Amino acid sequence: MxxxxxxxxxxxxxxxxxxxxxxxxxxxxxxxxxxxxxxxxxxxxxxxxxxxxxxxxxxxxxxxxxxxxxxxxxxxxxxxxxxxxxxxxxxxxxxxxxxxxxxxxxxxxxxGVPGPTGPQGVPGTPGSRIYSGTAAPVAGLGVDGDLYVRYETSTVLGVTSITVSTWQRTAGTWTQLGGDVRGSAIYVNSGSTPSTGTRAGDLLLRTDTGDLFQNNGSGWGTARGNLRGPKGDTGATGQTGATGPGGVVQSVNGKSAASVTLSAADVGALATTAAGAANGVAQLDASGKVPAAQLPASGGAVASVNGKTGAVVLVAMDVGALDQGTADARYVQPAAIPVQSVAGKTGAVTLVAGDVGAEAAGTAVLLTGTQTVAGSKTFSSVPSSSASPTTSNHLTRKSYVDGLGGGEWLPADHGLLTWAFDPALGQSTALYPGSGPIRVTAVILRTTATVTRIVWFATGYAGGLTTGSWAAIYDSAGTRVAATGDMSTATYEPAEVHTAGGATISSPLTASYSAPAGVYYVASRWQYNTTTGDGPMLLAAESGAGAPPNVFGQTPVRRFGVYTAGAAAAPATINVASMENGANRFWCALA
Incomplete structure (x- = not known):
């Protein structure tokens, strides 16, 4: 059918x-x-x-x-x-x-499917009608049970508002149901504004003052606040402008006259008549000295030096100093100092760590005590430790990590970098991925790794992919970081599977990808003839539910998904948030 x-x-x-x-x-x-x-x-x-x-x-x-x-x-x-x-x-x-x-x-x-159409029923009582208009309903309109919606339109300062009120006819009379319904309006004006035509809750902004008013049901009332901020800081000084034309002198040293005459006092100078005169200033002769005639009458000779007169000759004792002999006897001379050199250095010696066979501070690792070692270090042999880690930032031993793995199989045990889940937990009956939709599986890399292939497991596959088949890797933000070529070509098409129990299949990337640790989305699109069943039957997790659990814990990572609208080639980005849940959860891995 x-x-x-x-x-x-x-x-x-x-x-x-x-x-x-x-x-x-x-x-x-x-x-x-x-x-x-x-x-x-x-x-x-x-x-x-x-x-x-x-x-x-x-x-x-x-x-x-x-x-x-x-x-x-x-x-x-x-x-x-x-x-x-x-x-x-x-x-x-x-x-x-x-x-x-x-x-x-x-x-x-x-x-179930509906049966044949039954006979037509008896016509029912006419239902209520809904009328509308711009004024209140007139008394003779409609019958009991009818509704009337009134739309009132008003325009204030260019703002058009519509007020809606609802009426119902009961016992021959129209009665309004509830109050008027209208959203608040905001008006902007440069001056005082009447409240006529406005309603409670409306806002008015005065652009001339910055004041903000709200209608309280009886008018604008007083301002609720002001939108203008405080005066800003003075701006930076601008560049000096070009020199203007010469101006007119208005005064000189405080004198204003058509012809200004300044005296020595006006400019803070001594008059020339004061040179060599009483109460004036001394002059200099041709040799740059004050003439004897202008010196004081008492003369300029020194009367004594340290109590001595005449042709005075001072000795060390006269000025409280030691003579050479006394000084030599009081202080040790360099020749009497036993040390001649320090670490082969003489003079003002300054030693560094290397001069005494030591390492400079901060350049050697301490055998005991707390120390911070900066930078990347390379060891000639692998460092070892006999203790298990106690905090998250401690190094650990291989035996400790292996012990945590217990008896669980890990991707590395099968030559893989990571997988969606242990493939032994997949359902025994594989599923076709469908021709056209984009299937998505999330995987996680715990450490940086170089990825060269995308891996699946098929219980059967006879080849026959067509153009538009591809696979790609996207980072957690949905940006494509690596991709295969066209999987309908010999270079990239996964190998056929005809063995009982199935086999691992894969497709190489067009270029290897050095992947940092993190969450990645593996997307694949398979194009094939669904009539003859050319597509691969891929290993998948249990999928009996139409929308199985997919997001776990406190993180929003979706482990599996599908985009039912496919794409002929791997898109540069995918919208992770719009990925659909889907009923099928296909296994994949990276190698």
């Missing part, structure tokens, strides 16, 4: 994504020698429509019987899609999902 459906956004834009129809078990048709298994994934087309032909749930000669399809909606932009059960009986060969999908959360999660 044929199932159709169309999915649109509220604005009529077609949605994208896929619908998954899943039977509860493998279906066996003994008479036809056919076994059907696995989910059916149908992509929405450009108009948001989907159409698929499925076996009827009451098909004859089918085992098991008495079951219903589980429909899972995986729509872009809708984080959690609906899941519901539907019956598809043969009696209804064509069904539209809009007629059978549940829309009321109170309805059960099992909805």
């Amino acid at each position: 044929t199932v159709r459906g169309r999915f649109l956004a509220p604005d009529g834009t077609p949605l994208s994504g896929a619908l998954v129809f899943r039977a509860p078990a493998t279906l066996t048709f003994p008479a036809a020698d056919v076994i059907l298994g696995g989910p059916v994934t149908v992509q929405l087309d450009a108009q948001g429509s989907v159409e698929v032909t499925l076996p009827a749930t009451d098909s004859p000669d089918m085992d098991p019987s008495g079951w219903a399809y589980l429909v899972a909606e995986q729509l872009s932009g809708i984080p959690v899609g609906r899941s519901y059960n539907v019956l598809l009986p043969r009696a209804q060969p064509e069904v539209d999902l809009a007629d059978i999908a549940p829309t009321d959360p109170s309805k059960p999660n099992y909805v």
Whole structure:
């Protein structure tokens, strides 16, 4: 039978994504020698429509019987899609999902196909009507139970406001329900403004004063505050301007006259008549000396020096000093000092650590005591310790780390750098990734590593990928850091798998990537012929739930996800926040 459906956004834009129809078990048709298994994934087309032909749930000669399809909606932009059960009986060969999908959360999660249309019922009592207008309702309008919505429009200072009031007719009379409804308005004016036409709660900003008023129901009242800030700091002094034209002298040393005459006193000088005169100043002769005639009458000779007169000759004792002999006897002479040199140095000796065979302070590691060693150090042999770490910043021993691992298998034990989870915990039945959507798996590197390949595990794969198949690595912010080439080409296509139990497959990166420690998202897109089942069946975690648990603990990291709208090549960035949860959780690793 044929199932159709169309999915649109509220604005009529077609949605994208896929619908998954899943039977509860493998279906066996003994008479036809056919076994059907696995989910059916149908992509929405450009108009948001989907159409698929499925076996009827009451098909004859089918085992098991008495079951219903589980429909899972995986729509872009809708984080959690609906899941519901539907019956598809043969009696209804064509069904539209809009007629059978549940829309009321109170309805059960099992909805069957509607039966034939019943007879038309008796016409019901006319319902209430809703009227509208700009004035209050008139008395003769409508009947009891009708509603009336009044829209009043007013404009103040260029701001148009609409007031809404609701009325109901009861016992022949229109009665207003509640009060008027209107949002507050903000008015801006350069002067005083009447409050006519405004309402309580409205705001007025005076641009001339910066004052802010709010209508209190009876007018603007007093200002609630002021938006002007304090006066700013004086700005920096500007550059000196160009020299202006010559000005006119208004005064000279405080004198203003058409012809100013200054005296020596006006400029703080002595008059020339004072040179060599009484109460004046002395002059200098041709040799630069004061003439004898202008010297004091008592003369300039020294009367005595240290009590001596005449041609005075002073000795050390006259000035309280030691003569050479006395000084030599009192102080040790250099020749009497026993030390001749220090560390081979003479003179004003200054020694450094190397002069005495020592290391300068801060350049040697102490055998005991606390010390901070800066910079990167290289040891000629591996440092060892007999003690286990006690705090998070302590170095540790290999035996200690190995002991913490216990008996768990780690990625390194299988030659891998990291993986999504221990592959032995995956479900025994692998899953097709689907042709077109982008599958995403988060992995974490604990240390810096060089990545060269992306790894998966397939229980079966016969080759046959087509153009548009790729894989890439994105950092925690969603930026692409490495990618494979086109996986439909011989260089990058994973190897075929035909062995019982499956095998590991991988695709090389176009260039190795030196990855810092952190969280990374491995995204892959597989394009193949779904009719012949050319795609790989990949190892996945348990995925019986339509929306299994995905985010754990206190961090928002989503471990698995899907973008139902694919891309022909690995995009430069992905929006991690818009990644859909998805029902399938595929295993992958880095090597």
